[in-house]
Amino acid sequence: MGLEALSRGAALVVLVDQHSAALRLIARNAAALGASEQVTVKKLDLVRGLRGLAREGWEFDLIFVDPPYHLGLGEVCLQDLGRGTLLAPRAVVVSEQAVDEQLSRAYGCLQLQDMRRYGSTAVGFYRREQK
Numbered sequence: 714m715g716l717e718a719l720s721r722g723a724a725l726v727v728l729v730d731q732h733s734a735a736l737r738l739i740a741r742n743a744a745a746l747g748a749s750e751q752v753t754v755k756k757l758d759l760v761r762g763l764r765g766l767a768r769e770g771w772e773f774d775l776i777f778v779d780p781p782y783h784l785g786l787g788e789v790c791l792q793d794l795g796r797g798t799l800l801a802p803r804a805v806v807v808s809e810q811a812v813d814e815q816l817s818r819a820y821g822c823l824q825l826q827d828m829r830r831y832g833s834t835a836v837g838f839y840r841r842e843q844k
Contacts, residue, residue, distance in 0.1 A: 714777040714807075715739075719748050727753045727771065729762045760789055767798040774801045782811040795821025797841060806839040 715726040716739075728739050736754050743752040757765055759780055776794065780786035787810040794806055806823055810816065812835045818825040823839040830836075 714779065715752070716742060716746060716748070718775065718777075719746070719751055723751075723775070725751050725753065727755065727766070727773075729755050729757050729759065729766070731756060731758050731762075759786055760793065763790060763793050763799065771799060772801050773799055774804050776800075776804065776806045778806060778808040780810075782814065787814060788816060791816065791820040791823060791839065794839075795819075795823045797822045800841045802841065802843065804841040806841075808837045808839065810835055810837070 715723075715728045719726055728736075730736050730739070733756065736756055739752070740749070740754055743749050743754075755762065755766075776799065778787060778790045778794070780790060787808050791806065791808060794800065800806075800822070805826075808816065812830055812833050814835070816825075816837055820839070822841050822843075824842045825837055826840050827838040828835060829838075
C-alpha cells in the first residue's frame, strides 16, 4: 500500500515491519521503482514501532494499518493512533482486518468515516477529528 501511495503522489512513505525478509523485499521494490529516496524502512514491532515513531517526531497525513488478523493488533494500533501523536490535523487512518474482527466507531481523536468489505476482509477509514 505504501508503494501504491507513492505512485499516487505521496512525497514520503515510512514502512514498518518486524520481518527482515519483508523489509528487504520492500527495499528492492522501492529501488526497482526508482523511489528509494522516498521510502524509509524501519524494522520495528508494530505497537512499539508506533510509539517509537512518535518519539522521533514523525507526523503523518495517511496511515495504513494491516497487522496479522485475529491477534487484536488492529484494535491496539487504532487505540494508540487515537492519541493523535502521529497524526497531522486531518489525517486519515486506513485499517485492514478480517470481517469478523469488530472495531469501534471511535478511538480517541479518530472517528470512523466508512467501512467496506471485500470478501473476508474489511477496511475501515478513520479521520482525525479536531476536538
